Amino acid sequence: MHERQSFFTTKQGVFTILIVILAILPLLMSDFQTNLLGRFLAFAILAVGLDLLWGYTGVLSLGHGIFFGFGAYITAIYITIESSGGGLPDFMMWSGMTELPWLWQLLSNPVAALSLAILVPMFVATLLGFFTFRNRIKGVYFTILTQALVLTMVTLIISQQQYTGGSDGLTNLQTIFGFSLSSPQTQLVLYFLTLIVLTVVFFSSLRLVNSRFGKVMVAIRDGENRLRFSGYNTAHFKTVVFTLSAGLAGLSGMLFVMQIGIVTPTMIDIIPSIEMALWVAIGGRGTLLGPVFGALLANTGSTYFSESFPEVWTYLMGLAFIIVIIYLPKGLMTIGDKLTKKRRGSHANQSAGKPTKL
Amino acid sequence: MCFTPSNKALSFVFICFLFTLAACQDGSSDSVEAEDTPADVQEAEDAEDLDEEQIPVGILHSLSGTMAMSETSVRDSELLAIEEINDNGGVLGKELVPIIEDGASDWPTFAERADKLLQEDEVPVIFGGWTSASRKAMQPVVEGHNGLLFYPVQYEGMEASPNIFYNGAAPNQQITPAIDWLMEEKGDDIFLIGSDYVFPRIANQAVNEQVEDAGGTIVEEQYTPLDHTDYNTIIARIREADPDVIFNTLNGDSNVAFFKQLYDAGITADEIPVLSVSVAEEEVQGIGSEVIEGHYASWNYYQSLGTDENIEFVERFQETYGEDRVVGDPIEAGYFMVHLWAKAVEEAGTTDTDEVRKAADGIEFAAPGGPVEINGENQHVSKTVRIGEVQEDGQFEQVWKSDEPVEPDPFLEEYDWASGLSEIVTDED
Numbered sequence: 001m002h003e004r005q006s007f008f009t010t011k012q013g014v015f016t017i018l019i020v021i022l023a024i025l026p027l028l029m030s031d032f033q034t035n036l037l038g039r040f041l042a043f044a045i046l047a048v049g050l051d052l053l054w055g056y057t058g059v060l061s062l063g064h065g066i067f068f069g070f071g072a073y074i075t076a077i078y079i080t081i082e083s084s085g086g087g088l089p090d091f092m093m094w095s096g097m098t099e100l101p102w103l104w105q106l107l108s109n110p111v112a113a114l115s116l117a118i119l120v121p122m123f124v125a126t127l128l129g130f131f132t133f134r135n136r137i138k139g140v141y142f143t144i145l146t147q148a149l150v151l152t153m154v155t156l157i158i159s160q161q162q163y164t165g166g167s168d169g170l171t172n173l174q175t176i177f178g179f180s181l182s183s184p185q186t187q188l189v190l191y192f193l194t195l196i197v198l199t200v201v202f203f204s205s206l207r208l209v210n211s212r213f214g215k216v217m218v219a220i221r222d223g224e225n226r227l228r229f230s231g232y233n234t235a236h237f238k239t240v241v242f243t244l245s246a247g248l249a250g251l252s253g254m255l256f257v258m259q260i261g262i263v264t265p266t267m268i269d270i271i272p273s274i275e276m277a278l279w280v281a282i283g284g285r286g287t288l289l290g291p292v293f294g295a296l297l298a299n300t301g302s303t304y305f306s307e308s309f310p311e312v313w314t315y316l317m318g319l320a321f322i323i324v325i326i327y328l329p330k331g332l333m334t335i336g337d338k339l340t341k342k343r344r345g346s347h348a349n350q351s352a353g354k355p356t357k358l
Numbered sequence: 359m360c361f362t363p364s365n366k367a368l369s370f371v372f373i374c375f376l377f378t379l380a381a382c383q384d385g386s387s388d389s390v391e392a393e394d395t396p397a398d399v400q401e402a403e404d405a406e407d408l409d410e411e412q413i414p415v416g417i418l419h420s421l422s423g424t425m426a427m428s429e430t431s432v433r434d435s436e437l438l439a440i441e442e443i444n445d446n447g448g449v450l451g452k453e454l455v456p457i458i459e460d461g462a463s464d465w466p467t468f469a470e471r472a473d474k475l476l477q478e479d480e481v482p483v484i485f486g487g488w489t490s491a492s493r494k495a496m497q498p499v500v501e502g503h504n505g506l507l508f509y510p511v512q513y514e515g516m517e518a519s520p521n522i523f524y525n526g527a528a529p530n531q532q533i534t535p536a537i538d539w540l541m542e543e544k545g546d547d548i549f550l551i552g553s554d555y556v557f558p559r560i561a562n563q564a565v566n567e568q569v570e571d572a573g574g575t576i577v578e579e580q581y582t583p584l585d586h587t588d589y590n591t592i593i594a595r596i597r598e599a600d601p602d603v604i605f606n607t608l609n610g611d612s613n614v615a616f617f618k619q620l621y622d623a624g625i626t627a628d629e630i631p632v633l634s635v636s637v638a639e640e641e642v643q644g645i646g647s648e649v650i651e652g653h654y655a656s657w658n659y660y661q662s663l664g665t666d667e668n669i670e671f672v673e674r675f676q677e678t679y680g681e682d683r684v685v686g687d688p689i690e691a692g693y694f695m696v697h698l699w700a701k702a703v704e705e706a707g708t709t710d711t712d713e714v715r716k717a718a719d720g721i722e723f724a725a726p727g728g729p730v731e732i733n734g735e736n737q738h739v740s741k742t743v744r745i746g747e748v749q750e751d752g753q754f755e756q757v758w759k760s761d762e763p764v765e766p767d768p769f770l771e772e773y774d775w776a777s778g779l780s781e782i783v784t785d786e787d
Contacts, residue, residue: 030477030478032474032477032478033478035473048423094516094556094559094560094563095559096783101446129536131624155583156586158554158583159554159583161554161556161559162557166554166555166556167491167555167584168465168490168491168494169465169466169491169495169557171465171469171491171495171497172494172497172498173498174498182498182499182502182503195608254379259468259469260466260469261498262466262469262495262498263465263466264464264465264491266463266465266466267464267466268462282700284699293750304461306460306462307451307459307474310458310459310460311420311421311460313422313460314422314462
């Protein structure tokens, strides 16, 4: 009895149940809802990656939109080339281009494009990590830097409209590997692909944080100087985690763009980048499972509110976030703690700060 | 290993998630709300609320974010038209029920919401969009599901989707006549300023060809990022170049900054007049009429028009939404395009996209800005071109108008100077 209960209440257990349910849901939902949920699953992949960086290693990036954007744009460029069947995309003609720029030509190969969608963000993160972590730029300074980079990236994309479609983005994404992106079958395949990728990412991340490497990550978060004095080069560790996290963001962007069929700078701007960190915070930092729930719940919530109350939904979402942050500062994952505590009185409150009434 | 608090936590979160999913499934569809909509228009959340005697129609504008200020007014005029149609017995004897969605000033959201309206609510038509980016985001969606989009705003042309009806001005119904008028009345040296995105870029390509053909000079062409607010450098360049007129395709908040700084720099409308194509009555309110007084705009409609249809329209709009509200060109287009769609459906006898498209050719309506008629070939409408001058009270006074409604020519095929432009675009098809 205890044995069985313990599996279903471990992270692996809950995640497995979640995945089983998510695998069944398409049977019950319309094509549109399945497609929508598939996009949220792509976000969950990013949230897991961000949790590795923020929740476990203590490095807050408010610039994951950049890496998400690299993945999304590189994939979208490939799909645009495929969709336009050898011709120039329309926005390039308007901007007076006569032939495909070499950067684009490079991305007309699907294998190159899909690998670069993950490798480019990783490369950028390595470079960034190398220059910042080695110079001991950390905490809020690093966070501000990532915000500035988002702004730079968005400005760059908008200003280079002959290459990127500017503020309109890349809109006419029709086919991938010859399959129509608007057909429900393609979307169903992409849904399950995303689900499988999320599962692999989740269990690999869980292994990582339970390994020796994971212990070092947590040690960096809880006492970086001590670790450094013990002879660890924390900058290397941080760069590796940052790179990994960026790669997952790129993967997320790639899967996301295939399911929404459009990419614009608004998707990777400052606000979406902050929202990404919000999913992690709402779900619960340093839990891996929390951010998955955070991404799914926050996006389901905003879709639901915006459909039901188109006039005031942004306020409702804001209110929901505030309530969670006030009552569950450590995220939704601590909701059980709070309830147990209330029942047992203030017996077990040393772990979660001062007792709060629900 | 027993039931520890953190284990319980997991189960609890999990259950919460299931509840949320369940809640989203049925979408709390039993509540039909009517807040913020004009008197009798019933608003549905979901197509399931509707019975056989009702037709759902989608309304998709930005109700939050930077575009909300402009787009909510278009939503208002669309709801007004729906109310009028319902008061007169509806369409095909059925009541129209608007399903309102928020595009949130975010183009992917427009695509997603359009998808939802067509797939979940099965609306036969979406009235929506403002920016070209939002239209381009919705285009693959409406084409993929063979839906209909009625789009209310003037745009750069060079587009003809079988699933979109363009109710704003094509370039030849706004920009081309404005340039003609400028060169005749104000002078040949033109300074181009615009926001850096598709509409100004394409519009100015055409303007360049046209001005060159007519023997004028483009003294300089400047673009600033969207939402740019510092125009001192550009104003210095304007002084240096000393043009006869400025042709302005700036969008949104940039106009406020540009006109204020131009005013502060002491450049008056007498000295160098500015003709804008994205500044209507609402924007004039935002800029301040004393700042922009004497400058010009080119549109198909002004609130100040004295036709019977317009007086009635303005009265009804202000009665419903408040005396202080102003209307403008896109708001008028939002209003008449709902009527055009309704008439086309009546003509077709069904809401089926292909039938409505066939029936739409030649559908007319006496709009507040003068008669409009759908051109079935390119799915734009013919409309009257009007140049207006900003007055002290923030209204426009019409200083020139076309003798009759101008036929839409989105690819500028009628103009020799534009042959290079339309070739570029038609090559691709």
